[in-house]
Amino acid sequence: MKSKILQLLKDSDGYVSGEEISKVLGVSRTAIWKVISHLKEEGYVIESVTKKGYLLQETPDLLTEDEILYHLKTKWLGRKIVHYHQIDSTNKEAKKLAASGEKEGTIVISEEQLAGRGRLGRTWISPAGTGIWMSVILRPSIAPTDASKITLLAGLAVCEGIKEATGLPVQIKWPNDLVLHNKKICGILTEMSAEMEKINYIILGIGINVNTDSFPEDLKNTATSLKIEGEKEYDRKEIVKAILMYLEQYYELYMKNQDMEDLLEKYKNHCLTLGKEVKIIHRNEEFIGKAVDLSKEGELMVEKQDGQVITVFSGEVSV
Numbered sequence: 015m016k017s018k019i020l021q022l023l024k025d026s027d028g029y030v031s032g033e034e035i036s037k038v039l040g041v042s043r044t045a046i047w048k049v050i051s052h053l054k055e056e057g058y059v060i061e062s063v064t065k066k067g068y069l070l071q072e073t074p075d076l077l078t079e080d081e082i083l084y085h086l087k088t089k090w091l092g093r094k095i096v097h098y099h100q101i102d103s104t105n106k107e108a109k110k111l112a113a114s115g116e117k118e119g120t121i122v123i124s125e126e127q128l129a130g131r132g133r134l135g136r137t138w139i140s141p142a143g144t145g146i147w148m149s150v151i152l153r154p155s156i157a158p159t160d161a162s163k164i165t166l167l168a169g170l171a172v173c174e175g176i177k178e179a180t181g182l183p184v185q186i187k188w189p190n191d192l193v194l195h196n197k198k199i200c201g202i203l204t205e206m207s208a209e210m211e212k213i214n215y216i217i218l219g220i221g222i223n224v225n226t227d228s229f230p231e232d233l234k235n236t237a238t239s240l241k242i243e244g245e246k247e248y249d250r251k252e253i254v255k256a257i258l259m260y261l262e263q264y265y266e267l268y269m270k271n272q273d274m275e276d277l278l279e280k281y282k283n284h285c286l287t288l289g290k291e292v293k294i295i296h297r298n299e300e301f302i303g304k305a306v307d308l309s310k311e312g313e314l315m316v317e318k319q320d321g322q323v324i325t326v327f328s329g330e331v332s333v
């Protein structure tokens with residue numbers, strides 16, 4: 015009932031009377047009043063005026079299920095959101111849920127992470143209310159060896175989602191770091207549980223620095239936020255909704271075609287790495303080369319200084 019009352023308030027240009035809500039939802043005025051008090055406790059600013067009704071004046075800046083579901087255009091992705099104010103890591107929680115049978119498409123989001131995890135065992139700083147710290151549960155019926163393609167298409171979807179919601183010129187640094195003006199604004203940590211031939215689940219952990227004001231000294235030169243670069247605050251909810259829309263679309267496209275051709279064409283348009291000199295640290299070998307193309311599988315094709323072209327799938331690339 016809370017979501018429905020909220021929706022009525024959001025959809026209205028002015029006051030909504032208790033009588034109207036009671037008629038539409040078939041609930042008592044006292045029940046409505048209780049929900050309104052609850053919403054106020056959550057941070058919604060709602061004016062109540064005798065004989066006029068209720069007016070929604072302000073919505074809290076929170077990534078709750080009610081906020082994300084409102085006008086969300088997806089069919090199944092993000093239709094269930096598990097929201098926390100504080101948690102150790104959304105990936106850890108999503109893994110627990112997935113292991114106990116949670117369905118594909120469910121998302122765990124937290125306003126703050128106390129032990130956010132990055133790739134290669136690094137920590138991911140996730141302060142309260144300033145970023146998007148979320149994990150998506152997927153159960154693709156593909157071979158475990160193809161899982162890295164989900165990571166690539168996630169990078170593309172997040173890039174396009176952020177671009178659409180903010181208008182900022184975000185780029186992808188292969189395979190799936192997102193950068194703005196050459197500094198990192200988003201990282202994706204993909205974790206998988208699989209058997210030889212079958213994936214049980216994939217957790218896509220997405221961390222985006224949205225309204226972060228500053229970074230610690232050791233990260234200042236390499237990390238940034240949308241706010242620092244765009245010089246204004248951005249609406250986190252709108253970014254999440256746009257990302258979910260692209261992610262569902264691209265995931266469905268890949269699952270349907272079982273190939274990356276169309277997606278890689280889009281990916282290449284946003285990819286900052288292609289054409290650049292890159293340093294690759296791959297299987298303990300370090301070398302410099304030029305990133306010349308992506309293979310059909312999404313591997314980076316790198317021309318070494320001796321002219322030999324090799325393909326790299328995972329590994330660390332610095333431009």
Ligand code: BTN
Pocket residue numbers: 102103104105106127129130131132133134136138140146147148149191200201202203219220221222
């Ligand atoms: C990277 O190192 O580039 C990946 C960073 C991934 C961070 C996100 S934030 C949400 C999710 N939960 C985590 O603990 N990590 C991922």
